[in-house]
Amino acid sequence: MEQGKRRTKKKKKKISIQVKRIFLLLFSLGIMGLSASAFILYGPWNWVRERLITTAMTTMTHQYLATIFFDNDTINEVLANNRVIEVDEDTNPDLIKIDNSNTGTKYSSKYEKDVLERDEGNDLFKVIRISELSYKGYLVAIYQPDKVKLGVTSRLGTTGQSVRVIAKNNNARVAINASGFFDPDWNSNGAIPHGTVIKDGKIIWDYEDARVGGGFVGFNEDDKLVLVRTDKYSALNKYHLRDAIEFGPFLIVNGKASFVDGDGGWGIAPRTAIGQRADGIVLFLVIDGRGHGGSVGCGMVELTKIMQRYGAVNAANMDGGSSSGLIIDNEVVNHPTAGGDNGLRNLPTAWIVTE
Numbered sequence: 001m002e003q004g005k006r007r008t009k010k011k012k013k014k015i016s017i018q019v020k021r022i023f024l025l026l027f028s029l030g031i032m033g034l035s036a037s038a039f040i041l042y043g044p045w046n047w048v049r050e051r052l053i054t055t056a057m058t059t060m061t062h063q064y065l066a067t068i069f070f071d072n073d074t075i076n077e078v079l080a081n082n083r084v085i086e087v088d089e090d091t092n093p094d095l096i097k098i099d100n101s102n103t104g105t106k107y108s109s110k111y112e113k114d115v116l117e118r119d120e121g122n123d124l125f126k127v128i129r130i131s132e133l134s135y136k137g138y139l140v141a142i143y144q145p146d147k148v149k150l151g152v153t154s155r156l157g158t159t160g161q162s163v164r165v166i167a168k169n170n171n172a173r174v175a176i177n178a179s180g181f182f183d184p185d186w187n188s189n190g191a192i193p194h195g196t197v198i199k200d201g202k203i204i205w206d207y208e209d210a211r212v213g214g215g216f217v218g219f220n221e222d223d224k225l226v227l228v229r230t231d232k233y234s235a236l237n238k239y240h241l242r243d244a245i246e247f248g249p250f251l252i253v254n255g256k257a258s259f260v261d262g263d264g265g266w267g268i269a270p271r272t273a274i275g276q277r278a279d280g281i282v283l284f285l286v287i288d289g290r291g292h293g294g295s296v297g298c299g300m301v302e303l304t305k306i307m308q309r310y311g312a313v314n315a316a317n318m319d320g321g322s323s324s325g326l327i328i329d330n331e332v333v334n335h336p337t338a339g340g341d342n343g344l345r346n347l348p349t350a351w352i353v354t355e
Contacts (some may be wrong), residue, residue, distance in 0.1 A: 084249040084258050084259070084260050084300050085258060085259040085260070086214070086248070086249050086250045086253070086258045087250065087252075087253040087254070087256045087257070087258050089253050089254055089256070090226075090227065090228040090229065090230075090253070091224075091225070091226045091227045091228060091253060091254060091314050092254050093220060093222065093224040093226060095254055095255070095278060095313055096224045096225075096276060096277075096278060096279075096280055096313065096314075097278060097279065097280065098145060098222075098223065098224070098279070098280030099279045099280060100143060100144060100280070102116065102118060109309075111309045111310050111311070112311065114128045114139075114141075114310070115128070115141045115277070115281060115283075115310055115311065118143070123143055123144075124142070124143060124144060124147065124173060124353065124355065125140055125141060125142045125143065125173065125174055125353060126140070126141045126143075127139075127140050127328065127333070128140070128141065128310075130285075130287065130306060132302075134295070134296045134297075134298070135287050135288070135289065135295045135296055135297055135298045135302065136287070136288055136293055136294060136295040137271075137285065137286050137287035137288050137295065137334065138285075138286050138326055138333060138334060139283060139284070139285050139306070139310060140174055140176075140283070140284040140285075140326070140328075141281050141282075141283060141310075142174065142281065142282040142283075142284065142353050143281055145219065145223040145224070145225075145276065145280050145281070145282050146223045147353050147354055147355065148219060148223070148243075148282050148351060148352070148353055149170070149243055149351075149352050149353075149354060150178065150197070150198075150199050150218070150243035150244070150245065150349060150350075150351065150352070151166040151167065151169070151170045151172065151175065151349065151350045151351070151352040152166070152193075152197065152199060152204065152205075152348060152349050152350075153165075153166060153190070153191070153346070153347070153348050153349075154169060155191065156191070156193075156197075156204070156205055156348060157191055157192060157205070158191050159189055159190065159191045159346060160181065160189060160190020160191050160345075160346035160347045160348050161190070161346055161347070162325070162340055162341045162342075162344035162345065162346060162347070163175050163176065163177050163325040163326075163327050163344055163347060163350045164325070164327050164330065164332060164341060164342065164344055165341070166347075166349075166350040166352065167327045167330065167350065167352055168330055170352050170354060171354060171355075172327070172352035172353055172354050173328065173329060173353050173354065173355060174284065174326075174327065174328050174352065174353035175325075175326075175327040175350045175351065175352045175353070176272055176274070176284045176286055176318070176324075176325065176326050176327075176350060176351050177272050177318060177319055177323045177324060177325050177347050177349075177350055177351075178245050178247070178274075178318055178319070178347075178348075178349040178350050178351050179193045179194050179195075179197070179245035179246065179247045179318070179319060179348060179349045180193075180194045180247055180319040180323070181193055181194060181319075181347060181348050182194060182207065189346060190345060190346035190347045190348055191346075191348060192207055192348065193205055193207065193245060193246075193348040193349055194207070194245075194246055194247060195207065195245070195246030195247075196216070196232045196235070196244075196245075196246055197244070197245055197246075197348070197349060198216075198218060198232075198235060198236065198241050198242070198243060198244040198245075199243055200242060200243070201221075201236065201240075201241075201242045203232055203236070205348075206232060214227075214229075214246065214247050214248015214249050214250055214316060214317070215227065215228055215229035215230065215246060215248060215250070216228050216229070216230060216235045216239070216241060216244045216245075216246055217244060217245055217246070217247055217248070217250075217274065217316045217318075218235075218241045218242070218243050218244020218245065219241065219242055219243050219244070220239060220240045220241055220242060221240045221242050222240075223280070224276065224280070225274070225275065225276035225282065225314050226239055226241060226244075226314075227250045227253055227314050227316055245349050247316065247317070247318055247319065248316055248317060249300065249316070249317055250314075250315075250316050250317075251273060251275075251300065251303060251304040251307055251312075251315040251316055251317055252275065252304060252307055252308065252312050252313065252314055252315040253314055254313065254314065255313050257304050257308060258300075258304065260299075260300050260301050260304070267299065268289065268296060268297045268298060268299050269289045269290065269297040269298075269320050269321045270286075270287060270288055270289035270290065270292075270295075270297050270320050270321055270322070270323075270324035270334075270336075270337060271285070271286070271287040271289070271297065271298055271303050271317070271320040271324060272284075272285065272286050272287075272317075272318040272319065272320055272323070272324045272325075273285040273303050273306075273307060273315055273316065273317050273318055274315065274316060274318055274351055275307045275310075275312030275313075275314060275315030275316070276312065276313060276314050276315075277310070277311040277312060277313060278311065278313050279311075281311075283307065283310055283312055283315070284326070284351065285303070285306060285307065286324050286325070286326040286333075286334050287302075287303070287306075287324070288324075288334050288335045289320075289321075289324075289337070290337050292335035292336075292337055293334070293335035295335070300317065303317060318351075319347070321337070322336070322337045322338035322345050323338070323345050323347055324336065324337075325343075325344050325345075332344065
C-alpha cells in the first residue's frame, strides 16, 4: 500500500514538474504580452523559433515545448534547415604521433599551455575549466591514450547504469558518457546502445535497428581515435578497433571541421564530446546546460570550436542533454540534469580512464 502511494506521489511530482516547466515558459513569453510573445515565436525572425524547436526536439522528455507552439510541418522544416554536414573522410591514423613527453615551457597559445602544462604529480590526466559567456564546462586532457577504454553497464540489454557506477565497477579515475541508447518506452532505462558496441576487440552488442548518425567512434589497437563510417566487420578487421561505439555527428576529421547549418539541428543543451590531438592526447569535453552551474549549454558549432582550440585532429559528439556526465575519482564533477543518482541518467556505455 505504502509502495503504491509512493509511486503515485512520484508520478504526481513528475507531472507537476512538467506543468511548472510549461508554465514558466508561457510566463516568460507572456511578460511582454500575448502579441509580443506571438511576434517572437511566429514573426519574421527565425532565431528564437529555431532554437526552441531544435533544442526541444532533440530531448527525450521536453519535445512538448516545441509541439505545443508549432505544427509538424514547421518543426520538420526547421530541423531540415539546421543540420551538420560531416566531413566526407575517414580518420587517417598516420596523422596521430603519440608522444607522452612534456614539451617544455614554451607554448604556442593559452590553450596549448592548458593542455601541455601538467599538474604536479599527475601524469595521467588534467582537468581544465571551460568558461564562456553562455556556457561552462570541463575539458579533461588524458596523456596516456592506452588507458582510455570503453566501460559498459553490467546489465547490457536489461538496464543501464550511471556513469558513476560504470566508473566504479571498472576502478576508473575518469569517466564520461558515450553512446546514446534506444528507448522505445521512453523510460530512460539506458539498456540498449545505438548500433554496434566493440569492447576489447570483440563485438559485445549489435542492434542494427537502433543506429543514429555519425558512425564508429573508437580506439584502434595503436590507441588512436578512429572515426569511420563502415560495417562492423570492417571496423574489426580493417580498422582494428579495440573499443568503439556508434554515434555522432563527427565534428572534426583529419583536422577538418564539419559544416554546420544553423545550430546543427541539435539545439542548445548540455554536451559531451571526445577527441584526440596530433600528439595522441585524448580530450574529454563536458559542457553543462539548462541553467545548471550558470551554463545555458552549447550547440555543435561551439562544441567544434572548443575542440579546435585545444588541438583536436579528430573529434565526435557523444550523447548529450541529460546524459552528459563527468566523473573523476568517483565524484560527479559537472552539473548533470537527469533525475537519477546525483543527477545522472542510466546509460549503456561510458568512456573511462584506468590506471
